[in-house]
Amino acid sequence: MKDKIFKGLLFAAALAILLLTAGVIYVLVKQSLNVFHEYGVFGFIFNAEWDPRPETEEYGAWSFIIGTLFTAFFALLLCIPFSLPVALFNGEYFKGYKISSFVSSVVDLLAGIPSIVYGLWGFYTLRPIVIQLGVNAQGFGIFLASIVLAVMIIPYASSLSAEFLSMIPDTVKEGAYSLGATRAETIRHVSLPMASSGIVAAYILALGRALGETMAVTMLIGNTTNVPTSLRDTGNTMASVIANQFGEADGLKLSALIGIGLLLFLITAVINLIAKFIMKKLSVR
C-alpha cells in the first residue's frame, strides 16, 4: 500500500514536468495570441518597426531577431579559437594530467559567474577598450556584446568538446602514430574527424546559451530599435528587449513582448533538440 502511494507520487512528479512544459507553451501562445492576431505570424516576425507611441503603435520582431542572431553567431565565431584549444588541451594533450583538471576548473568557473557581473566587466573594462579601438563613439553595440558573450560560452563549448575528444580510444590514435604521423597530424586527420559530430553538438548548445543570454547583453548592446547591419551598430536582442521593456508594458505591447519570448523559446528549443539529437545518435554508436 505504502509502495503504491510512493510509486504514484513518483509518477505524479514526472507528470508534473509534462504539465509544466505544456503550461509553458500554452501560456506563451495564449498571451501572445493578440499580437499574432493583429499582424499575422509572418507580419509580426518580418516587421522591423517597433513603435510603442500610442498614436502610431506598431510592433514587429525582426530587428530583435536579427540582433539576436547577429550577436550569437558572431560570439560563436569569436569563441572557437579559444574553446577549441582548451578542448584539445584538456581532452587530448593533457588528458588525465593534473594541469588539465586545473585548466578545466578555471574555465568552468567562467560558467559560474553571473551574467550581470559579466555585464559590469563589459561596461567598465571592455567598453573603454572598444571606444579606444574606434569601433564606435559610445562603445555599446553588437561588437561589445558579442565579445562578452563569447567569453561566457567558452566553458560550454570547450568542456563538452573535450569530453568527446577524450573518448577517442588510444588504439586508434596509436594507429596513426604507428604510420609516422605527428600529434598535430593525428589530431587533424583522426581525432577531430572522429569527434566532429560531438564538437558540433557542443557548439550548437553553446549557441543556444548565447541566444538566450539576457543581462550582460542588455547592459552592453545599446538597446536601440533598428536592424543592425554591422558590428559597429547598436541594437537589441530578443532577450534584451524583453528585459528592458517588460516592466512598463501592457496591452498589445505586453503581448508583443511575450510573442518575442515565444519565438525565442522556439528557436532555443529547436537548437537544443538538434544538439541533443546529434549526441543521442553518438551515444548509440
Place this chain on the structure above:
Amino acid sequence: MSDRVKFSNVKKRAAKDKIVFGLVCLFSFLSMIPLFLIIWEVVSKGYKNFNWRLFTQVAPSSMDALIAKMSGEPIPGGILNGITGTILIVGMAVLFTIPLGLFVGIYLSEHPENKFARTVSYLTDLLQGMPSIVIGIIAYIWVVKPLRSYSALAGSVALTIMMLPMVVRSTEETLKMLPRTLKESGLALGASYTSVIFRVILPSGFGGIFTGILLAVSRVMGETAPLMLTALGATVVNWNILKPTSAIPLLIWDFYNDPNLVDIIWSASLLLLIVIFLLNWIAKIVARRWKI
C-alpha cells in the same frame, strides 16, 4: 618491395607539430585570463565597501548617496535587503525543487525504457535550454498576474523552473550509476520498495544528488533577468512572500542604473562571487568525498 617511400619533410612537420602544441597552450592560457580579470576587478574595487555595514544596512537611496558624496564621505548603507531577499527567494525555490526534482529523477532512473519517461526526459532537456528571461515571463503570467503583485513567491517559482531540470538530471544520472544489485539485494531482504529507495538508494547516491543541488543553487543565485519580471525589488527588508522583494543581483542592477550608487556595486558583486565560488567549491568536495 625494395624501393622506399620518400619522406623528406620530417623536420618541417615536426616543427609544425611543435607550433600547433604551442598555440594550443597559448590559447588555452588566454582563455583563462578573463576569469582572473573579472575576479581582479571585482575584488580590487569591491573590498573597500566590503564591511559589516554591507550586511546590516539596507541599500541607500539615491538621495542619501548623493549627499554623502557631495560631503566627501563614503556612501552609506549596505545590501541587507538584497541578502535577505536572496535567502528568501532562493530558499523557497530550493524547498520547491528538491522534492519534485528528486522524485522525477528517481522516476526517470527507475524507468529508463518507458516511453512516458523518455518523453519526460526530453522535456527536461527542453526546460533546461529555456532562456531565463522566458522563464521570467512564465512566472510573471502564472504568479504575478493572478496575485496582482510582484512577489518573492513569483521569483521562487521562476528559479524553481530553472533549477528543476538540473536537479532532475543530476539525480537521474547519479542513480543510474548505482549498481542494480544494490536495489535487488534490498528488495531480497524483504524491505519495501519505498524503504529501499529512501534507506538504500538515496543515501548511496547522496554525493551526486547533493552536488547537483549545490550547483543548481549556485547557477540561479546570480540570476537577474527572471527576478526583474517577478520579484521586482524592494527598498526594505521583506519577509512576506507575497510582497515585492529585492535580491543581490537585483540590487546590482539598480546600482548599475544609478550613478550615485555605483560605489557599492562592486562589494555586492564581490559577495555574490564569493558565495557562488564557495558553493562550487563545496560541491566539488562533496562530489569527491561521496564518490560512488
Place this chain on the structure above:
Amino acid sequence: MENITENKLNNQNENSTNEPILQLRNVSVSYAPGKKAVNNVSADIYPNTITAIMGPSGCGKSTLLRAINRMHDLYPKIETTGDIYLKGQNIMEMNPMEVRRLAGMVFQTPNPFPTMSIYDNVLAGYRLNCIKLTREEKDEIVQRSLMAVALWDEVKDVMNRRGSFLSGGQQQRLCIARTLALKPEVLLMDEPTSALDPVSTNKIEELLLDLKKNFTILIVTHNMSQAARISDNSMFMYLGDLVEYAPTRQMFTKPQHKKTEEYLTGIFG
C-alpha cells in the same frame, strides 16, 4: 633447414651473408623509475623470418615490441634505454616519426580509422605523412596493398564505405594493408589475432607466411600453437627478461630453460 645446430637461428635468406636486419642491444623499458617492464634484452632478428615473442601476460612482450617503433615516446612517463639497430642504423637516434614508418605496427584490436573509407584507410599513411600522390599512384598503391593481404577481391566494389563496416578479420587485414602501403622494413604485430575468430585467424596466419617473402615479421602471441605454426624463431620472455631465443622447432622440442619448459607444458601461463 633440416639439421639446425643448437642455437643457430633460422635465417631464410640463405644466399645473403646472414646480416641481421634488426639488432636489439640491452633494451630496457621502465614504466616508473625502478620498475622495469623489459630488462636488458639483446637479440638479433634476421630478414624474411617470422619471430614469435611468447610469454605469460605481463612479461613485457608487448612492451618490447612497442619499443622497436618508439611507441613509448608518446607517453612521457615511460623510459626506454639501450640501442636498437635497424639495418645498421640506431633508431634511438632517429626521429620517432621515421622509425614508426620503417617499423610498421599492427595492433591487438583492429583499429581502422572510423571516419575514413576503406580506400582512404589504405592511403592513411600517405595522407598522415603529407605525401602528395597522383590518382594513378593512389589506385596502384591501394590495389597492391589490398592484394597483398588478400582483401582486394572482397572490398574492391565497396571502396568508399567506412573501414568499420568490414568484419573483424577484414578490418585487421585492412590495418595490415595500411601498414604495408608504406613499405616498412619490419612488421611488428601485437597479438594481431587475439580479437578474431578461428577462421579469420587462420587467414591472417596464411597471410603472414606469404608476407614473409618480402618482410621481416615480429609477432607477439600468447597462443603457443600459433607460434609453432608460423614462426621460424621464438623468444620466450618472463618477468621482463628474455629467457630463451631459439629456432621455434628447437624451443618446442628441446627447451633449454626450465621456465620455458614449464610455460610450454602449461604449468603456468
